[in-house]
Amino acid sequence: MVVVVIGNFASGADISRDVAKVAKEVHIASRGSEASTYEKLSVPTNNLWIHSEIETACDDGSIFFKNGKAVHADTVVYCTGYKYKFPFLETNGYMSIDDNRVEPLYKHVFPPALAPGLSFVGLPGMGIQFVMFEIQSKWVAAILSGRVTLPAPEKMMEDLIASYAMLEALGIPKRHTHKLGKIQSKYLDWVAEECGCQLVEPWRTQQVDRGYGRLVSNPENYRDEWDDDDLIKEAYEDFASKKLISFLPSYFPESGR
Incomplete structure (x- = not known):
């Protein structure tokens, strides 16, 4: 075959x-x-x-x-990825999907004219997905509760138009609008600051970045060869300092934290 x-x-x-x-x-x-x-x-x-x-x-x-x-x-x-499709969503033509770009969406979450009643959580790809879900959800909750406010719709549209122009200037195809890639850390930190939650720990973004690097440089066995023992140790130390775990695994020396 x-x-x-x-x-x-x-x-x-x-x-x-x-x-x-x-x-x-x-x-x-x-x-x-x-x-x-x-x-x-x-x-x-x-x-x-x-x-x-x-x-x-x-x-x-x-x-x-x-x-x-x-x-x-x-x-x-x-193995060509996913296409966004929302057949259940009726916005009277306000929203559309053009070359896999869902638009208009302020920071990949809020359609300016329909916010905050409508929001999208988990749309971007190539990021720290579950952490992103949590941080975006906290932002949406903060907006709905009135604790945080969004810019005026026209300001959100101005930001969107500028971001689209930047992608075009960088030669990034429209279909990659929602792929965070290397800007994931900056994006998630921005959302976290907006809703006042904890910023993403550096070791998380470094693990993802190294994983993508292995995929590009060594696709034959990128899942079998790892280069992030130092980041795993940092993660365990971080969990211990936050009392999420009570001890470090025996193969990691005590850090004194």
Whole structure:
């Protein structure tokens, strides 16, 4: 069986390498690769190739890549991310989804003209997801309780327009509007300060950043080789200082905190 996996981020990397254990060949189509990319990856199964994007896919299973290579696929697996869709939401045309950008949304949470009655929690990706859910929820609760106020709708729209312009100037595609990536720490700290809750601990963002770094540099075994023992120790020490745990694991020396 020949399998083509479209996408080479976390899901694509994991699935392609799992499938390679049972398939005859696995070919990854990667949008982030140069058009000429054609490389056999160093994996124990010796049957995994990475290509550039797909040029044409035919009904008979023929797949033509932009690098000029072609394969006959028995199965195509899509690891292309998620599309936002809210079929239950009626806003009389105020809100829309354009190239996977949900707009308009102030700080990824509040639609200016419909706030605070409508808010979105958990929309951004590539961040510290569960921590983000908590901090965004606290912000929404603070707004609804009246403890914190939002800017006027026109001010929120001005901020939005400026943020869209900045993304365009940086060459970031519209479809990546809600991907926090490297700005996750700055964004979460801003929201935390707005609602007066604790800022995100540095070790959390560093763990995520190092994880993404391993994925990019070593996708073959990025889940098996770790480089954050120091951050794990820092996390345990942090939990102990807040009395969330009563002791440190035996493999970590006491820190005296």
